[in-house]
Amino acid sequence: MYTIDDLKRYEYFKNINMSYALDSLTGVLARANILGFAKYLVDNKIPFMMGIMDIDNFKLVNDNYGHKVGDECLKAVATNLANFVGNNGLVGRFGGDEFIIIVFNCLTYDEIHSYIEKMFNGATIVRRKLKIDDVSFYITATIGCASYPKDSQTYDDLFLTVDKALYRGKTKGRNCFIVYVESKHKNIEVHRKEETSLPNLFTRISEIANNPKHSIDEAIKLILEFITSSLQISEAAFLKVDKSIITSGDGYHCHIDDECINIFSKLTASNNFFIPTGNSNFVDNKKIAAFIEDKKIITFMASRVIIDKNLLGFLVLFEGKITRIWQEKDIALLQYLNTIIELLYLKKQND
Numbered sequence: 001m002y003t004i005d006d007l008k009r010y011e012y013f014k015n016i017n018m019s020y021a022l023d024s025l026t027g028v029l030a031r032a033n034i035l036g037f038a039k040y041l042v043d044n045k046i047p048f049m050m051g052i053m054d055i056d057n058f059k060l061v062n063d064n065y066g067h068k069v070g071d072e073c074l075k076a077v078a079t080n081l082a083n084f085v086g087n088n089g090l091v092g093r094f095g096g097d098e099f100i101i102i103v104f105n106c107l108t109y110d111e112i113h114s115y116i117e118k119m120f121n122g123a124t125i126v127r128r129k130l131k132i133d134d135v136s137f138y139i140t141a142t143i144g145c146a147s148y149p150k151d152s153q154t155y156d157d158l159f160l161t162v163d164k165a166l167y168r169g170k171t172k173g174r175n176c177f178i179v180y181v182e183s184k185h186k187n188i189e190v191h192r193k194e195e196t197s198l199p200n201l202f203t204r205i206s207e208i209a210n211n212p213k214h215s216i217d218e219a220i221k222l223i224l225e226f227i228t229s230s231l232q233i234s235e236a237a238f239l240k241v242d243k244s245i246i247t248s249g250d251g252y253h254c255h256i257d258d259e260c261i262n263i264f265s266k267l268t269a270s271n272n273f274f275i276p277t278g279n280s281n282f283v284d285n286k287k288i289a290a291f292i293e294d295k296k297i298i299t300f301m302a303s304r305v306i307i308d309k310n311l312l313g314f315l316v317l318f319e320g321k322i323t324r325i326w327q328e329k330d331i332a333l334l335q336y337l338n339t340i341i342e343l344l345y346l347k348k349q350n351d
Helices: 031-043 058-065 067-088 109-121 155-171 198-209 216-231 258-267 286-294 328-350
Strands: 048-055 089-095 098-103 128-132 135-139 141-148 177-179 235-240 245-247 299-307 310-319
Touching (some): 031 048, 031 098, 048 067, 048 109, 048 155, 067 089, 067 098, 067 128, 109 141, 141 155, 198 216, 299 328
Parallel strands (some): 141 177
Antiparallel strands (some): 128 135, 235 310, 299 310
């Protein structure tokens, strides 16, 4: 994609060998050259913005449609990203489904925020449907950004600040961008702590459920609060068919009435779970669209809680701040929590 003329505008590439300058699949800069360029800019005290873009759930593209479609997806994202950046900077493939963006014409927080917002909302790179061969799927991404020398004085520190911003975007549910702010992000630990691994989360939930000091409602509430904190979501709730609620928050997103029960019953009718795919915002169903607008919800997933074929209610994880892309870990916790609540009621029934 990039030509020798594109690169020779920059001193760093004056003597570049094009045979190894570019990533063989996407045509943007190869990893070594985009990182080398960033280090060169820092060494020569040239201000710039650096961002890392991570395509959300790219593994599912390969798993569902094959690596050929996955490769074409990467090519499309790289081409559109490079076209967007244009002569204002360069794009490189960091590896796998990650790309590095270097831009010179936006350095302050407001400039970077405005620039990446246009990138996200233009529907030419991400937050768009991509049709390849005979399949069509929705792609989103997460981006972390920082600038030199405002946010970091060295190359290593700059890379770390960008990585922290990217990590923060991932913990918020992906499909978003984060511009590094020292007061908010400097203490982020990029590597996820061991205690947040699924086995340890399952263990903690089981400990709460099996504590004899807690009533069923108390145990469920404590577990929901733990889930909300662990997944960093707006709210988790158990909506009972008798129209009572146990919630991790103040119930802002989950006032329950007959229409609410009817909607969750239909959504979970096929396999007892409703897990949205993509970024549909449920616009295909007017009743659901009206429901989530009224509840100030952006996205949610839900499951039925059933004992001996009797419906007790619905376990629902809500997000009211960002368009969260639910991850495998989120889904696993929903399924596990569903089982735990059913077992709590079954135990009470058999006592």
